[in-house]
Amino acid sequence: MFNQQKILLSGVKPTGRPHIGNYFGALKQFVDLQATYQTYIMIADYHALTTVQDPIVLRENIFNLAADYLAIGLEPARAVIFQQSAGPEHAELAWIFNCLTTMPYLARAHAYKDALAKNKEVNVGVFTYPLLMAADILLYDPAVVPVGLDQKQHVEIARDTAEKFNRLFGETFRLPEPLILDQVKTVVGLDGQKMSKSYRNTIPLFATERELKQLVMSIKTDSKGETEPKNPEGCNIFALHRLFSDKDLPELKRRYVKGEIGYRESKEILFNNLNTFLAPLRTKREEIVADRGRVLEILKHGGEKARARASAKMNEVRQKIGVKF
Ligand code: TRP
16 A cells, blocks of 8 residues: 655645744755655645635735745655645545544644634634644655644644544555654744744744844843843844854854843844845745746646545545445
């Protein structure tokens, strides 16, 4: 059932601009691993529909995420880049999983509980979100699913769901493993909390130079003066230096401790290093976006490839559950 090279599958919801927390938490792994695994990278557009309900915005978000994927270095020759909606199989399998899963089990999911706690109006899509994600994953028999820490529970739900299906209908789905990089578990945002869109403390991966400067300058610090000794631990600027200022790190640390650097200068150094890192990605993205037709062609082709796999799996599933003669 499981052929040659191991499969990797992951995806992102097209709901806005990715930030450096998303990049180090998940996206970068897709690129690093595309040579090792048979790689499927999805644009989870049906998941986005739980929150984005404007066709113009959704279409633009999908296009933008495809451009982001290409700009960070996913290569269509190595990785299948595709929309979840390329075929009906993901939604179809999600329905089948709906029927095998109890309400109390799904009610324990973090994302659903958070939405409830915030007193949001929760649509049914938010509630069954983990089962659509389980379908996304299990249709492709991936060995690994690289995700940010926030998605770990969802991959566990996919495993549980695979086990339940296999128990009821016979061995069908491979149990996937989440792949979470330890050192990048959380990237700190501008205010010292975890970088997250919901905290409005993010640095977008494709921020313009101006925007980047302004964001870095707005990083929160304590009020220590230029010549006061500072503790690098617990400094929000320094936390980002750890990601972007590799070569300057020992010297920065020394100057912090001795009181030989002010926060303003520390921010300027960070801005320069960040910009050196992000500028090539930004330029590449501009080139990609300029050829809209090519991006759409890549999505179409990726959709066909993904669908070939998904529909073969669905044939097996329909047979196993007894709707197909
Ligand atoms: N839920 C993921 C997120 O919020 C996106 C996603 C949907 C996904 N389906 C997936 C990730 C399948 C990995 C595998 O970013």
